[in-house]
Amino acid sequence: MHHTPHIVGDVMTHTVIAVGPQAGFKEMVETLEKWKVSAMPVLEGDGRVVGVVSEADLLLKEEFRDEDPSHIEQMRRLNDLRKAGAVTAEQLMSAPAVTVRKDATLAQAARTMALKTLKRLPVVDSEGMLQGIVSRSDLLKVFLRTDEDLAEEIRRDVVENLFRVSRESVQVGVVEGAVTLSGSVRDTALVPVATRLVRAVEGVVDVECDLVGPGVGPTGPPDAGSLL
Known part of the structure; x- marks a missing residue:
């Protein structure tokens, strides 16, 4: 009999593509393209998750390239404008990162993804150290x-x-x-x-x-x- 997948640790991916806080803009784009992922955690030297960089974050630079937003638009999208001017992961990342623990139930992980409109979550231990990553497709594995x-x-x-x-x-x-x-x-x-x-x-x-x-x-x- 197969072990029933009840918690995040049962379905998560253990090998994770990540970058450091000082990773440059082009390096981040190349990393996402090379590994065919749409987001990746940003790690401090000891492996602690400090943020997440996604394709959506990187695309803001292109979105605002030829746009001259109105004052109202600038006030409404201050964070997006800040990210559009970023050149490193530390400047660009969404922080603090929304994470999940290995012992969280699949329902808890799915609820967090839905509430935060996220496609994946870094999996961390009690110290915030990266253990893996869980995606929407991982959570759907139970239906197989x-x-x-x-x-x-x-x-x-x-x-x-x-x-x-x-x-x-x-x-x-x-x-x-x-x-x-x-x-x-x-x-x-x-x-x-x-x-x-x-x-x-x-x-x-x-x-x-x-x-x-x-x-x-x-x-x-x-x-x-x-x-x-």
């Missing part, structure tokens, strides 16, 4: 898990723990990441809990819960005729 792997985890960690008495009567079906729970259980009060726990499994796309109480068929309790 096989249906068999998902079904196995759900049976082991949800069904067997939650429905100890009636676990043998619970079926777990997974198709393209969409999970269906069916069968009968003794305690129907646990059905919403099961749905919530399955939805929390990394890689699950959707959940349909068709669990019913004991003696209840797919369309409801048996009619009087069926009992004769």
Whole structure:
């Protein structure tokens, strides 16, 4: 069975392209182009992340090359104008860098990226030292898990723990990441809990819960005729 990716350390890229604070403008452009990345952390000599330089930061120099912004525009975009005049990483970088820890959950990393409108986050330790980098595509890797792997985890960690008495009567079906729970259980009060726990499994796309109480068929309790 594969280890379930639950935290950033499970999916992050360990090899990271970075530059120092004194890296020149052209060096930064060449580095991004060479390694086909759109952003990179800026490191102090000991490997501590002090900022991030992105293609968007570098493009500001081109954007303002022939533009004479109005006074109102200048006031509104003071930081962009400052970056347009930068020639080193230290002058250009966005600081402090938005980072994440290795033990952060994938949901926490995804939420940070969404709130800050970022495509990737440097991964740091408690001292701010670079450990790796995590991107949007890394976070999506959980959806590459096989249906068999998902079904196995759900049976082991949800069904067997939650429905100890009636676990043998619970079926777990997974198709393209969409999970269906069916069968009968003794305690129907646990059905919403099961749905919530399955939805929390990394890689699950959707959940349909068709669990019913004991003696209840797919369309409801048996009619009087069926009992004769």
